[in-house]
Each structure stands twice: as C-alpha cells, then as structure tokens.
Amino acid sequence: MKTNIEIEFKTAIPEETYYKLLKEFNLENNIFKQTNYYFDTDNYDLMNQEIVLRIRLKPNGHYKVTLKSQGDYQAFESHVILKAEQALSMIENGFYTNVFFKDTNYFVTFKASLENHRVSTPYENGTLFLDRCDYHGITDYEVEYEAIDYETGKRVFEDFLSKHGVENIPTKRKSQRALKRV
Numbered sequence: 001m002k003t004n005i006e007i008e009f010k011t012a013i014p015e016e017t018y019y020k021l022l023k024e025f026n027l028e029n030n031i032f033k034q035t036n037y038y039f040d041t042d043n044y045d046l047m048n049q050e051i052v053l054r055i056r057l058k059p060n061g062h063y064k065v066t067l068k069s070q071g072d073y074q075a076f077e078s079h080v081i082l083k084a085e086q087a088l089s090m091i092e093n094g095f096y097t098n099v100f101f102k103d104t105n106y107f108v109t110f111k112a113s114l115e116n117h118r119v120s121t122p123y124e125n126g127t128l129f130l131d132r133c134d135y136h137g138i139t140d141y142e143v144e145y146e147a148i149d150y151e152t153g154k155r156v157f158e159d160f161l162s163k164h165g166v167e168n169i170p171t172k173r174k175s176q177r178a179l180k181r182v
Helices: 015-024 084-093 150-163 174-180
Strands: 002-013 032-040 051-057 063-070 074-082 107-123 126-135 138-147
Touching: 002 015, 002 150, 015 126, 015 138, 032 174, 051 084, 063 084, 074 084, 084 107, 107 174, 126 150, 126 174, 138 150
Parallel strands: none
Antiparallel strands: 002 074, 002 138, 032 051, 032 107, 051 063, 063 074, 107 126, 126 138
C-alpha cells in the first residue's frame, strides 16, 4: 500500500476556457482517459464522512483502489494496485474495505462512474491538470493545480487564474458530482 498527501486547488471552467488552455499549453495531443469507479455502502457511510473510495482504470490497463479522505485543500490517499480480474470482480460484486485498508471496515458496492479526459503538465514546481469529466450524460471541465505546500500552491494557483483570466468557481470533487446523480 502506498500513502501520500495531496495538496490541490481547482476551479470549474467553461468549455471554451478548457480548449483555450489546451491550445496555449500545447496539450491537445496529450489527453488520456481514466475511468473512476466510485464505491460506498448502501447508506453512503463513506460519503457522509467525506471519504472517497474508488477504483481507477488507467490508460495502460492498470487498476488501483484508492481510499481518500478530504480536507479543504489537501487529501490523504492510500492506494493499492489491483490485477484486472480482481478489480472487475470488485466492481461487479462489491468488497470489504478492510481487505485493503485495515482502519476502514465496510462492505461497499459500485455506485457510479466518471470518465476523466485529462492532461497534465509541470507548472511552477507543481503539476497543472486540465480535466473534461463525463458522467450521467453531463460533461464539465476544471483546472486543477497540485502543489507541494499550501501557501505556495495557493499563490501559484491564484496567479495562474489571474494571468489566464479564469474566474475561480468552486466545484465539488469528482466523486461528489458523480455520486450526486445516483
């Protein structure tokens, strides 16, 4: 199991801003698709505790299960790499969380998925992401900046928004958007 702390800043953006930024950073040919499969209990115990549980299918056919607890601008993530047949069985049949994350003990089932068409590029000692998200017949767009520390990240992100004329529009996490429609 791998654990990390993620410090991220994000905002919803209009479709035209997404395509403008793709072009400006010369990223049109670097888009890759990853699919997030979200899990919870029937009572949504995890969501009620602001915990996200997902299996992500990466473009290379690799799967990993992630447990993510969210703060305002940082997330604590634990990951476990899965074999394809294991992941597909979990999506189909559900699973007990404590098999992978010993401090969390729930039986969870698949609730919703989201396809994320993503590009990333190094930017000011962090990583800039542009995302087009498709779920439940909805398409939305966001820009995200992942930093190594909060203060620097906040400054860099605000400068980026100002420089590119992007309004900071608070957006819910991808899991919240996908699960809201369930």
